[in-house]
Amino acid sequence: MAKTEPLPAAAGDTRLTGIPASPGAAVGPVARMAPPPSLPDQRPTVVDAGEEAARARQALEQVADLLDGQAADLQGDAAAVLSAQALMARDPELARRAAERTEAGDPAAWAVHAACGAYQELLQAAGGYLAERAADLADIRDRATAVLLDLPMPGLPDPGVPHVLVADDLAPADTVQLDVERVLAIVTRYGGPTSHTVILARSLGIPAVVGCTGAAGLRDATPVAVDGDAGTVEVEPDEGLAERMRERAERRRALLAGSTGPGRTADDVPVALLLNVGEGDPGKAGAHDSEGVGLLRTEFLFLERSDPPTVEEQTASYTALFQAFAGRTVTVRTLDAGSDKPLAFAQTGHEDNPALGVRGFRTSRVHPDLITDQLTAIAAACRETSAKVRVMAPMVSTPDEAAEFVSLAREAGLDQVGVMIEVPGAALLADRLLPRVDFVSIGTNDLAQYTMATDRTLGALPDLLDPWQPALLQLVGTVGGAGERSGRPVGVCGEAAADPLLALVLVGLGATSLSMSAPALPAVRHALALHTHSDCRRLADLAVAASSAEQAREAVRSAAHPEAVDR
Numbered sequence: 017m018a019k020t021e022p023l024p025a026a027a028g029d030t031r032l033t034g035i036p037a038s039p040g041a042a043v044g045p046v047a048r049m050a051p052p053p054s055l056p057d058q059r060p061t062v063v064d065a066g067e068e069a070a071r072a073r074q075a076l077e078q079v080a081d082l083l084d085g086q087a088a089d090l091q092g093d094a095a096a097v098l099s100a101q102a103l104m105a106r107d108p109e110l111a112r113r114a115a116e117r118t119e120a121g122d123p124a125a126w127a128v129h130a131a132c133g134a135y136q137e138l139l140q141a142a143g144g145y146l147a148e149r150a151a152d153l154a155d156i157r158d159r160a161t162a163v164l165l166d167l168p169m170p171g172l173p174d175p176g177v178p179h180v181l182v183a184d185d186l187a188p189a190d191t192v193q194l195d196v197e198r199v200l201a202i203v204t205r206y207g208g209p210t211s212h213t214v215i216l217a218r219s220l221g222i223p224a225v226v227g228c229t230g231a232a233g234l235r236d237a238t239p240v241a242v243d244g245d246a247g248t249v250e251v252e253p254d255e256g257l258a259e260r261m262r263e264r265a266e267r268r269r270a271l272l273a274g275s276t277g278p279g280r281t282a283d284d285v286p287v288a289l290l291l292n293v294g295e296g297d298p299g300k301a302g303a304h305d306s307e308g309v310g311l312l313r314t315e316f317l318f319l320e321r322s323d324p325p326t327v328e329e330q331t332a333s334y335t336a337l338f339q340a341f342a343g344r345t346v347t348v349r350t351l352d353a354g355s356d357k358p359l360a361f362a363q364t365g366h367e368d369n370p371a372l373g374v375r376g377f378r379t380s381r382v383h384p385d386l387i388t389d390q391l392t393a394i395a396a397a398c399r400e401t402s403a404k405v406r407v408m409a410p411m412v413s414t415p416d417e418a419a420e421f422v423s424l425a426r427e428a429g430l431d432q433v434g435v436m437i438e439v440p441g442a443a444l445l446a447d448r449l450l451p452r453v454d455f456v457s458i459g460t461n462d463l464a465q466y467t468m469a470t471d472r473t474l475g476a477l478p479d480l481l482d483p484w485q486p487a488l489l490q491l492v493g494t495v496g497g498a499g500e501r502s503g504r505p506v507g508v509c510g511e512a513a514a515d516p517l518l519a520l521v522l523v524g525l526g527a528t529s530l531s532m533s534a535p536a537l538p539a540v541r542h543a544l545a546l547h548t549h550s551d552c553r554r555l556a557d558l559a560v561a562a563s564s565a566e567q568a569r570e571a572v573r574s575a576a577h578p579e580a581v582d583r
């Protein structure tokens with residue numbers, strides 16, 4: 017195949033590597049996200065500062081209307097993300113800061129840039145979830161600049177053919193609009209294994225490679241073959257490789273379409289396959305072929321509000337979900353406030369390190385009513401339906417905290433009570449903690465952040481957050497062993513459970529259920545059916561004995577059943 021343009025990233029090497037983020041293979045031409053509009057060198061002279069301030073305000077308003085319009089065509093999480101961004105564009109503080117700049121002599125576009133920049137710095141300094149919102153603000157800035165300078169609106173490219181989307185990173189407003197018919201795969205230069213892009217790509221079933229530094233050199237229309245299982249991008253693949261990748265994608269589609277029913281290893285050991293659920297239509301969630309819900313993230317009821325929802329409001333919402341899962345397990349996680357999920361009414365004072373602060377179950381030390389009201393609502397909804405309801409608290413660090421949550425939940429009338437294991441301290445004392453609860457569920461996203469001392473909202477250190485890190489797996493094994501000794505079920509509900517090969521390792525380490533987004537279920541179910549429980553143990557031993565995440569992944573890829581490894 018003839019080269020169309022020089023490819024700096026491919027010079028002397030046609031294979032780029034990154035982090036495998038969402039499984040599957042795809043071949044297609046690159047379509048890059050357009051660079052954001054930049055301010056021209058020539059800066060017009062301001063004649064009327066008031067008029068410039070009005071133009072800036074109108075541009076922000078226009079961006080907000082545009083985002084609201086897009087939200088109206090979407091549902092669930094996607095609509096909520098865009099509406100929240102529209103609210104940000106309408107924030108009077110943003111318009112006030114822009115007006116301050118026009119008073120100081122800035123034309124409207126320059127004023128919007130400065131106002132958004134100053135606001136972004138504030139968010140970044142706050143850290144955690146707020147720092148992540150800085151990307152939303154950059155998107156608002158770029159859109160408002162495009163409006164003011166009469167330039168094309170930045171956003172997803174539309175080359176008119178199915179393509180591989182290549183970007184530095186994707187803003188939430190972009191990811192929620194991805195067209196699964198058009199976007200064959202995603203390759204990003206930044207972003208870690210638990211980033212927004214990854215969670216969304218997995219939930220849409222789009223293959224993805226993130227943290228791929230070489231992506232910077234990929235040019236529009238260059239053919240690439242993306243391997244979301246191996247984390248590689250082959251630039252200008254030869255026809256033989258392209259054909260093998262297409263066949264692989266086709267095989268995978270057929271195979272997954274035929275995978276149904278409960279999770280079982282080849283020797284019939286049950287491994288319940290459950291769903292991670294957040295905001296959205298309970299009926300749609302219930303219609304998936306799953307054995308229930310392994311993680312109900314209840315934060316969606318509490319976010320973007322000035323007061324907590326009432327017990328009645330919460331009861332109605334839980335009842336609707338429990339009814340959609342009648343007869344099946346539903347694991348409700350109590351409010352995980354703080355750090356990356358801050359709430360206006362659950363403030364706990366300034367924290368320099370919010371990820372290490374008053375968050376998760378710790379919030380109940382400061383706001384005990386939040387948790388008791390929530391448990392009351394869950395118990396009331398539980399009485400209305402036949403779902404097998406379980407509750408668990410996030411960010412529990414000690415056996416005593418676990419026992420405290422158990423007694424609160426029992427007082428509310430709930431009988432299946434567990435905790436999430438997301439803190440190394442809780443994992444290390446699993447033998448003492450597990451006998452005090454009915455079950456545990458390991459949150460590998462947070463457990464990775466605390467084990468590897470790496471902020472999960474940071475795109476810069478994706479290799480350290482890789483859930484194949486042997487240190488993280490060793491801790492999972494500590495909890496799994498305690499589960500076997502105490503006879504308590506051990507679930508995994510972090511993103512790790514959605515990777516079919518890693519799922520085998522987790523089962524080998526003692527996991528008895530796995531919870532993930534719906535599109536990930538068939539591949540995990542299929543991988544399990546190809547391996548006995550002792551195969552899983554052997555794979556787990558290989559992964560834990562490795563000295564890096566990469567080696568662990570490679571060791572398991574070479575030892576697993578060939579049909580489970582998409583090659």
Ligand SMILES: C=C(OP(=O)(O)O)C(=O)O
Nearest residue numbers: 459460461462509510511
């Ligand atoms: C499942 C988890 O919880 P969240 O991602 O909501 O913090 C986790 O930490 O792995």
Ligand SMILES: [Mg+2]
Nearest residue numbers: 438459461462
């Ligand atoms: Mg967590």
